[in-house]
Amino acid sequence: ASYENQEGIQLMRFADYFGRAFANVSAAQFPWAKMFKESPMPKMVDVPLSHVPEPVCKTASDWISQRSPDALGEFVLWCIDSIMSELSGPTVGPKGAKKVVQQTPKAQVAIFVVLALTLRRKPDVLINLSPKIVGNSKYLGQEKLPIIAWVINQASQGDLVSGMFSWSHSLFPTVCAKSSGNPQSRDLVLQLLERFLTTPNASKARAMLLNGAVRKGERLVPAGTLDLFMRCTFPVPNARVKVC
DSSP states (O other), rough: GGGGGGGHHHHHHHHHHHHHTTTOOOOOOOHHHHHHHHHHHHHHTTGGGGGHHHHHHHHHHHTTTTSOOOHHHHHHHHHHHHHHEEEEEEEEOOOOOOGGGGGGGOOHOOOOOOHHHHHHHHHHHHHHHHHHHHHHHHHHHGTTTTHHHHHHHHHHHOOOOHHHHHHHIHHEEESSSTTOOOHHHHHHHHHHHHHHHHOOOHHHHHHHHHHSSTTTEESSSOHHHHHHHHHHHHHOOOHHHHHH
């Protein structure tokens, strides 16, 4: 197959381009783990894309739009895996891209840039990946949850309905199903919902979500998720401490 047809290699070259562009950014200048742990969610939504010129973002987004959903899905998953396992050694890239993986930066600023660009341009990719991501313990945990919330938030920047779908079908039910779950995790997940309902403002968000009440033949918010949300938000008095 020609180079042009090997989308996995093309996407890794795409990541490598930004890796070289941000090669001089040190871990001290972009302490992403600390930032995600200590910074409020609204402050993190444009990190690190705020450091990329708009013309570059547009050109990159246009290029991403021409890639296939399957290739983008593998690429997004590789990016997330790279972030989650930064210190665990080399990561295998998308199919056909093994030869260039080691040249690509791992969980540094470039990975976050290409992941954000991809999710904002093709947010539907996350809908297909969300069950796989949220259903896998390696992506869950108090330290990892802010990354997953950021990922879903990036998709919502491209399409609010896609972000809400991933939240209501995967993230919220998984994190908040058990009353014994971590209160901090539950709070972060509910903060993400609050952001959805107020972005860009409450009235516009409401209109967007109502227009997308059904996505891919499924309800945007399943009945079970709504019931769980009501129980978490308004628990019966004798269960208030345990549930919420």
